[in-house]
Amino acid sequence: MTLVQRERTLIAILTGLMLMGVVVYGLNAATGAQPRLMVASVAFGLASLGHAIYMLGWQRALTFFALTACLSFLAESLSIATCSVTCYYYTDALGPKLGAVPAVIPISWFTMIYASYVIVNLIAEGQPVSVKGNNVWVIWLALLTALVMTAWDLTLDPFMVQQEKAWVWPQGGEYFGIPLANYVGWIETTFIIVLIYRLVERTLPLKPLGRVTWLVAALPVLSYAASGLPDMWVGVPDATKVIAPFAMGVAILAAAGRVWQMRRGQV
Numbered sequence: 268m269t270l271v272q273r274e275r276t277l278i279a280i281l282t283g284l285m286l287m288g289v290v291v292y293g294l295n296a297a298t299g300a301q302p303r304l305m306v307a308s309v310a311f312g313l314a315s316l317g318h319a320i321y322m323l324g325w326q327r328a329l330t331f332f333a334l335t336a337c338l339s340f341l342a343e344s345l346s347i348a349t350c351s352v353t354c355y356y357y358t359d360a361l362g363p364k365l366g367a368v369p370a371v372i373p374i375s376w377f378t379m380i381y382a383s384y385v386i387v388n389l390i391a392e393g394q395p396v397s398v399k400g401n402n403v404w405v406i407w408l409a410l411l412t413a414l415v416m417t418a419w420d421l422t423l424d425p426f427m428v429q430q431e432k433a434w435v436w437p438q439g440g441e442y443f444g445i446p447l448a449n450y451v452g453w454i455e456t457t458f459i460i461v462l463i464y465r466l467v468e469r470t471l472p473l474k475p476l477g478r479v480t481w482l483v484a485a486l487p488v489l490s491y492a493a494s495g496l497p498d499m500w501v502g503v504p505d506a507t508k509v510i511a512p513f514a515m516g517v518a519i520l521a522a523a524g525r526v527w528q529m530r531r532g533q534v
Contacts, residue, residue, distance in 0.1 A: 304360060304361055304362070304371070304431065304433070305362045305371055308361075308371040308374055308375050309374060311375070311378045311494070312371075312374035312375065312377060312378050314378075314486075314490065315378045315381045315382065315490065316328065316332055316377070318381075318483075318486055318487060319332065319381055320476065321476045321477060321483070322395060322396065322475050322483060323396065323468075323473065324471075324472065324473060324474030324475060324476070325474070326471045326474070327468050327471050327472075327474075330464070330467060330468070330471060331377070331381065331464050332377050334463060334464050334467070335376050335380050335381075335460050335464070336373035336374070336376070336377060337373075338456070338459065338460045339372070339376035339377075339460065340365065343367075343368045343372060344366055344367060344368055346452065347368070348367070353436065353438075353446040353448045353452070354436065354437060355434055355435060355436045355437075355449075356434065356435055357369055357433065357434045358432055358433060358434060360431055361433050376460075378490065378494070379416055379419055380412070380416055380457060380460060380461065382487040382488070382490045382491035382494070383412045383413075383416040383457070384412055384487075385487035385488070385522075386415055386487065386488055386491060386518050386519070386521075386522040387411045387415055387518075388408075389484065389488070389521075389525040390411075390522055390525060391408060391411065393525050393528060394525075394529070395479060395483070395484040395487070402466075405462065405465045405466060408465060409458050409461040409462035409465055410458055412457060412461045413453075413454045413455075413457035413458040413461065414454065416457045417450055417453040417454050417457065418514040418518065419494060419514075419515060420449075420450065420453050421450075421507070421510050421511075421514045422495055422498040422502055422507045422511045422514070422515075423494075423498075424442075424445050424449065425442075425443040425444070425502070425503060425504060425507050426498060426502060426503045428443075428444060428445060429443070429444070429503050429504060430503040436449075443504060443506075443507065480529075481526050481527075481529035481530035484525075484526050484529055485526045488522045491515070491518075492515070492519050495511050495514075496511055496515065496516070496519075498510070498511040499511050499512055
C-alpha cells in the first residue's frame with residue numbers, strides 16, 4: 268500500500284467511526300441510553316487512538332493514551348471517594364464500571380484531550396504536532412489545552428446530568444446544578460495529563476505511519492466539533508444552546524484556519 272493509499276484508507280476509516288459515533292449517539296434507541304452512549308464513546312475513542320497512531324507513531328500514541336486513561340481514572344476515582352473537588356457519583360447509564368468509574372470514561376477523556384491537543388498545536392504552531400519551544404512554552408500549551416478541553420464540558424455536563432442522568436451531584440451547584448469546582452477540577456486534571464505527556468513526548472521518536480496532510484490534521488478538529496456543536500440544537504437545558512458556539516467555536520475556527528493554511532501550502 269502506498270503512502271497516499273494509506274492516508275486515504277485512514278481518513279475513510281476514522282471518518283466512518285466518527286460518523287457512526289454521531290449517528291448512534293443521536294438515535295433514540297428503544298433499549299435506553301446506555302448502549303448508544305457506550306457505543307458512541309468507544310467509536311470516537313477508536314477513531315482518536317487510530318489517528319494518534321497514524322500521526323504520532325505507536326510509541327507516542329500509546330503513551331498518550333495510557334497516561335490519559337490512567338491519570339483520568341485515578342483523578343475520577345479519588346474525587347468520587349474523597350469529594351476532594353466536589354461530591355458526585357456515576358449512575359448505570361454509561362455501562363460497566365471499574366470501581367466507581369464507568370469503563371468508557373477514560374476513553375472519553377482521551378478522545379477529547381487528544382482533539383484539544385491537536386487543536387492547540389494548530390493554533391499555536393500552525394501544525395498538528397508541536398515541535399517548538401522550551402519548558403515555559405510547553406506549560407503554556409498545556410494550560411491552553413486544558414481550557415479548550417474544559418470548554419466542551421460547559422455544555423456536556425448539563426446535558427449528561429439533566430437529560431441522560433449519567434452522573435449526579437447530590438448537593439447541586441451554581442452552574443445548571445453543577446458546582447463551579449467541577450470545572451476547576453477539569454482544568455487541573457487536563458493540565459497535569461497534557462503537561463506530563465508533552466514533556467514525555469520530547470523523549471520519544473515521532474514516527475507517523477504516513478503523510479500528515481491537511482485532511483489528516485482536520486479530523487481531530489471535526490471530532491471536537493462533532494462532540495460539542497450539536498448542543499446548539501439539542502442542548503439541555505435550553506440556555507446552554509448559546510454556549511457551545513462561543514465556548515468551543517473560537518478554538519474550532521482558529522484551528523480550521525490553520526488547517527486551511529496547511530491545505531494552501533500543500534497544493
